[in-house]
Amino acid sequence: MSILNQMQNDITNKQTTTAKLVYLDVNDLIANPLNKDRILHDVNLFAENIRSLGLQQPIVVTKKEGKNIIVTGHKRASAIAMIVEKGLTYSFNGKELQDEIPAFIIDVKSEFNERLALLQSNAFNDETRDEKVVRAKEAESLYEILVAEGKKPVGLKRDWIQSQTGYSARSVQDYLKEDLGNAVIAENINDTKEEKKASFNKILSNVKKMNKTISDIDLNNLEASQKQLILDHLDSLVDTIHELTS
Secondary structure: EEEOOOOOOOOHHHHHHHHHHHEHHHEEOOOOHOOOOOOOOOHHHHHHHHHOOOOOOOOOEEEEEEEEEEEHHHHHHHHHHHHHHOOOOOEEEEEOOOOEEEEEEEEOOOOOHHHHHHHHHHHHHHOOOOHHHHHHOOOHHHHHHHOOOOOOOOOOOOHHHHHEEEEEHHHHHHHOOOOOOHHHHHHHHHHHHHHHEEEHHHHHHHHHHHHHHHHOOOOOOOOOOHHHHHHHHHHHHHHHHHHHHH
């Protein structure tokens, strides 16, 4: 069993033994403010999977000022909201549902526990490198809170972060050292190289066209249309260089 599956099972077991399963109106759910930086990928595809295979696991919410705040299951809630919006139904545990979503309501004792639950639940989502850096640093922040409270986990910091995020120990080290700006650059570096290559190829193509045009023209006896053709090629070349350097 993978570390992520083990984490998911541990979280689910704790929730089902301490909370009662209820059915909530999908429209009454509120995304957790602590999860505001989380990007939900492929929600459309996930909704289709739920429609085909049914919902496999309830979401988890906590009550705050009478509101249902999602603790884990933001992507599930978004996918089911999409299904409901289309007037469709989905199944859960052999039961056909339309506007409701199964959920465990838990009493979150502290913001720390809420942040930890969000951190762990996001381990099962697709992530960009930038998001991985954010989550690793969030885990580091929680670790420092435990240390400050005299509850330092046994073992190395990176090992604790690995257990909470599911990242490899080497990845944890890399993410913690990385600035968020650098994470974006690292993720997009291949795209940047391809863009530069395409720009240089465009310049080269324009130069070749200009050379061919000039080679076919008697420069000692240029007609007005031939002069204009050369000027057009030069303008195109200047524009391409400007795009590359701007």
